[in-house]
Amino acid sequence: MLHLLAGAGEAPTVPQPMLYDNSARSHRDIAGPLLSSRTIVFHEGFARSPIYRVVDGCVATFQTLADGRRQIIDLVGPGRLIGLGASEYNRHSAETLGFTRLELLSAPLVANQFESALTETLARSQALAMLLGRKTAPERLASALLDLAEQFGRPARERKRGAVTFHLYPTRGDLADWLGLTLETVSRCLTRLKKADLIDIQRGDLVTLLDPRQLAHIAVGDQTLSH
Amino acid sequence: MLHLLAGAGEAPTVPQPMLYDNSARSHRDIAGPLLSSRTIVFHEGFARSPIYRVVDGCVATFQTLADGRRQIIDLVGPGRLIGLGASEYNRHSAETLGFTRLELLSAPLVANQFESALTETLARSQALAMLLGRKTAPERLASALLDLAEQFGRPARERKRGAVTFHLYPTRGDLADWLGLTLETVSRCLTRLKKADLIDIQRGDLVTLLDPRQLAHIAVGDQTLSH
DNA sequence: CGGAGCTTTGACACGACTCAACGTGGGTGG
DNA sequence: CCACCCACGTTGAGTCGTGTCAAAGCTCCG
Incomplete structure (x- = not known):
């Protein structure tokens, strides 16, 4: 069963945190709703998602080809951020792989660690390329x-x-x-x-x-x- | 023949632009020495290189496994930056693939476009992962x-x-x-x-x-x- | 007890790799 | 100026790792 968390169709200039979880619709907490497994956090090609920190659980970020082939870009565990590489729209989708708690990061909080998180994500992506291409x-x-x-x-x-x-x-x-x-x-x-x-x-x-x-x-x- | 451009062994706290080209040792221009093909610009694991813009030519960034297997992470053409994802040390090597002119970017110049360049590099790296894993x-x-x-x-x-x-x-x-x-x-x-x-x-x-x-x-x- | 979803295992096929020979073009030195 | 060399590219034959297809085994849960 797939639940949707963020990402309507259109792109607000200022990304809007629109958190809701169909499986437990009482949750409106910015702080940290508990998401069940296989919840889509945001979707490739949709308006840019805000940035979250994974508090507990696991999130997979991935891209999909038209014919269904899927490539998981990263598996993200506690402490790390998701929603990073986006421009106007998301460059990949994100899905939880188990009960997962996220924390919405406010703009100032993000700015603090943005560069180092981005650099780490890039390093991991390049290590993945090495793995996929040559191992x-x-x-x-x-x-x-x-x-x-x-x-x-x-x-x-x-x-x-x-x-x-x-x-x-x-x-x-x-x-x-x-x-x-x-x-x-x-x-x-x-x-x-x-x-x-x-x-x-x-x-x-x-x-x-x-x-x-x-x-x-x-x-x-x-x-x-x-x- | 391999030429070395930057990156001695130790790590200066403030990265030092040390440009020299063995094949034409008169060059000391910060602005843009012309590098011949197969010149190493910086080396994986060495002290962080400064950031350059490729003015003309082509640079390959790559990682190498101990047994010699090599994965090219990106091919970088005119207008794009190299030396981005580094932390204290370089996460990959960079080598010219033909006569190439680089331009050293000063700190303020870099800051300007750092985030967007990093995001683009990340997007390209993730597209490469999709290619390597599933195509x-x-x-x-x-x-x-x-x-x-x-x-x-x-x-x-x-x-x-x-x-x-x-x-x-x-x-x-x-x-x-x-x-x-x-x-x-x-x-x-x-x-x-x-x-x-x-x-x-x-x-x-x-x-x-x-x-x-x-x-x-x-x-x-x-x-x-x-x- | 029965079914759904995930995993394991087997038999076989095929795409990409390996090894090898040959071709081609540009540079160099006799 | 030509012969040679070397790096790079092409092509072929055979192998091997991984993919495909299929059947059966787990484990959880209603």
Whole structure:
């Protein structure tokens, strides 16, 4: 089920914060409505959205081709901003990947961190280009898991080799659309990573990186993954 | 032969414009030395470079993996800026792809257009991610040629269907590193585009787009290219 | 118990890569 | 001035990684 949060058709000169959540229509808080999974925050080509900070949860930003092919540009976790690269209209869409709380940033608050946030977003986008253009499927998965661990991870109870555990917001299909692969290839690579004892997945969405250092080696091609 | 332009090892707090060109060492002009092909302007991981405007020619920005795999992040033509996404150190390298004239931008000059230039760079980087993650080889080539025409093109003498001609700065290998392909695949796709009468290539580096509209259809997958 | 949505696994196909040979054009030095 | 060289480009044959299509397995939840 898809909910809409912001972005009517026309472009107000001053972007208007128009927050409402169909699934819980009582919410009108500027501060932070709780959005359910698969809520569209803003839509590519629509009037520029205001800028939000992800307080909790996960947001995917993505572009879509006419025939339905989708490329996820970034997965955004707590603390980071969404709605950045827009000009008059949004350059991409944004969708929540789980229960997510956003915080609307006021103009002065934004100005403060605008440049550094934009620079970081650019750096991540360029790292993604490197990944998409030149890395193999296992390298992409290793890179992705390390990134997610950094954004969503808490140190695991098991202290072995700095293991990290995190909640996996994206589905296999989301990961595929992020990493330029298919759902099946993502699944197969995760299986290989499990069999190599580099990761563990419990209950489908709880991931533990058992050996981040080795994953990092795989991520940059210093080491290959067996079949 | 590789020339070095900027970026010693250590990081000065205030980035120092240190322009010199080994191939013509008399140049010390801040205004605009003429750089020969394959000159490194700044290097990934080195102290942050100042920001330049490309006056004439072409600059490639790229990242490299330890094993030599290279991903070109952007090809930058006249009027656009390089050196943008850097923090304390450069996030990528930059190299000229032909005789190129740069202009050093002073701090106030930069501030003026910093945000819009950064936003445009981000938009281009995200478009590249879409291309790398989800487009086929012919679609990538069509997209690339249209982009280059916009940056380097002058309307061709022949007025047929809005044909455009431009000087092709990148080699087949450069295009491959930009589009996430191999040199051979790029060559084969260009041959197919020629045989379909969509483009023409004279003297190896002068490209004419004979039917930009149809190329645009191919670029977004609305139409496929015969073999 | 049954169904929906997501995941896993297998068999097969195909696009892009690899390896290799050959062609072409511009520059250099004998 | 020509022969040679070198970098770049083209083309072909065969391989391989990833995509496609299909079936079956989980897990949650009504």
